[in-house]
Amino acid sequence: MNAQSAVSSGTWHLLALDLPPEVYGAPAHPKGMAQPWGRWALSLIPADSPASRPETSADTATQVPVRAWIGRGPSVVSWGPTIEFAGTLEAASADYRAWAASLDVDEGVRPFIRALGAFNYSDLSGKLEVPTLALWGQPYLETYLLWHDSRADEAAALISAAKSAGPVPHLAGPQAQWQEAGASLPGTEWQQQVAQAISAMRAGQAQKVVLSRDVFWQADRPVPVEQVLAALVGHDDHEGQDASAWAFAVGDLVGASPEILAQVHEGRFFARILAGTRPAGRGKELWQDPKELAEHEAARASVIRRLESAGISEILAPPARLLKLPQVEHLQSEVSGHCEGRDVAQLAAHFHPTAAICGQPTVAAAALIKQLEGMDRGAFAGPVGWMDPAGDGQFNIALRCAQVPESSLRSPQKWRLLAGAGIMPSSVPANEFSETGTKMGTMRSALGID
Numbered sequence: 001m002n003a004q005s006a007v008s009s010g011t012w013h014l015l016a017l018d019l020p021p022e023v024y025g026a027p028a029h030p031k032g033m034a035q036p037w038g039r040w041a042l043s044l045i046p047a048d049s050p051a052s053r054p055e056t057s058a059d060t061a062t063q064v065p066v067r068a069w070i071g072r073g074p075s076v077v078s079w080g081p082t083i084e085f086a087g088t089l090e091a092a093s094a095d096y097r098a099w100a101a102s103l104d105v106d107e108g109v110r111p112f113i114r115a116l117g118a119f120n121y122s123d124l125s126g127k128l129e130v131p132t133l134a135l136w137g138q139p140y141l142e143t144y145l146l147w148h149d150s151r152a153d154e155a156a157a158l159i160s161a162a163k164s165a166g167p168v169p170h171l172a173g174p175q176a177q178w179q180e181a182g183a184s185l186p187g188t189e190w191q192q193q194v195a196q197a198i199s200a201m202r203a204g205q206a207q208k209v210v211l212s213r214d215v216f217w218q219a220d221r222p223v224p225v226e227q228v229l230a231a232l233v234g235h236d237d238h239e240g241q242d243a244s245a246w247a248f249a250v251g252d253l254v255g256a257s258p259e260i261l262a263q264v265h266e267g268r269f270f271a272r273i274l275a276g277t278r279p280a281g282r283g284k285e286l287w288q289d290p291k292e293l294a295e296h297e298a299a300r301a302s303v304i305r306r307l308e309s310a311g312i313s314e315i316l317a318p319p320a321r322l323l324k325l326p327q328v329e330h331l332q333s334e335v336s337g338h339c340e341g342r343d344v345a346q347l348a349a350h351f352h353p354t355a356a357i358c359g360q361p362t363v364a365a366a367a368l369i370k371q372l373e374g375m376d377r378g379a380f381a382g383p384v385g386w387m388d389p390a391g392d393g394q395f396n397i398a399l400r401c402a403q404v405p406e407s408s409l410r411s412p413q414k415w416r417l418l419a420g421a422g423i424m425p426s427s428v429p430a431n432e433f434s435e436t437g438t439k440m441g442t443m444r445s446a447l448g449i450d
């Protein structure tokens with residue numbers, strides 16, 4: 001079936017929901033919204049009944065995958081069928097925007113016919129998906145339900161469920177027992193690869209290379225994605241800072257990334273570059289460590305260098321600051337500018353891969369990753385996020401996440417946790433190994449492993 005033609009002949013609907021102020025958090029401020037709103041919206045996802053949890057892949061059509069993006073700015077929780085635009089990030093976004101522009105819908109509704117997508121690190125292939133039923137939480141305390149005619153019955157049920165739901169229900173985290181189930185490279189081998197990268201860099205092959213690794217975890221039962229997301233949004237708004245990560249379930253990834261590759265809002269571009277890491281509570285050490293400072297500078301410079309060719313003007317790039325997250329602290333640089341006429345997908349594609357997740361110089365670092373990493377990153381470290389028909393939106397770098405099997409997106413039992421670390425000529429392999437382990441802590445904690 002050609003989903004696009006089937007849906008453009010239908011109708012889209014938008015309803016503003018009148019919700020109690022508690023849903024948006026206290027104090028009622030846009031920055032504080034993500035956590036209670038996320039828990040509220042996630043609690044409305046229909047339960048994962050055994051009937052919707054097929055044992056065989058032949059039944060996967062009955063699955064109801066959850067899609068979500070929850071953090072500062074527009075947030076969404078959705079489930080069920082989507083309209084897909086596959087291809088590279090730029091091709092998929094061009095197709096999506098042309099389709100959205102051609103829809104015969106009210107101009108108040110069109111901006112909410114937004115798409116979510118995750119794209120592979122290596123070639124930016126992937127897909128954008130437009131939810132056909134979605135709860136969109138907006139800054140300034142608004143929530144809209146968007147639905148397509150094909151989901152009218154579910155929308156009616158959801159509207160009455162939303163009316164009778166308590167303000168912010170408690171969602172239990174995952175209750176599974178976990179077993180470690182291998183890795184693409186055993187830890188000792190991975191550290192040998194890091195040592196090789198260090199030798200190659202000392203011989204002048206590159207200045208920085210980011211090597212990542214994975215660890216598989218097997219649960220004794222399916223783990224509903226909304227429980228994991230609820231635990232991830234629970235981490236938000238750490239120590240009174242701005243909401244610092246965006247929890248997501250997009251494509252085959254579930255996680256909470258703090259790093260913004262490209263954000264576009266009404267002609268303004270914004271990015272948040274992270275590089276340089278310490279476990280929580282030890283961030284101040286970063287200012288004294290020449291290796292971390294050089295590593296950060298490489299990542300920051302790689303974005304700043306590409307701003308002009310991206311067509312961005314009136315650039316602001318204040319000095320780096322410390323970003324505190326529950327598991328780790330980073331050096332962060334925020335960069336902004338004017339980006340009239342460029343959409344968020346074009347800009348994300350332009351900046352990918354940054355030195356924060358590839359290295360410096362890009363081509364040499366990419367070659368070392370290919371030679372040494374010993375695994376396929378999939379969409380890990382690729383762009384993940386959302387966009388609207390006008391080209392506004394946000395793509396983060398898919399970090400602090402797990403990849404789950406395509407055949408069980410709703411309640412996966414096997415989770416592949418991934419994390420990387422910037423390797424410099426002065427790096428110590430054992431330290432990089434423990435840094436990647438600490439970064440995986442975001443997911444271990446949300447899954448209830450730690």
Ligand SMILES: C=C(O[C@@H]1C=C(C(=O)O)C=C[C@H]1O)C(=O)O
Pocket residue numbers: 210212259274275276277330356357399400418419420421422423439
């Ligand atoms: C690669 C990751 O993180 C990146 C690498 C960092 C570093 O090496 O210090 C810090 C933040 C991210 O840009 C990851 O979280 O997996």
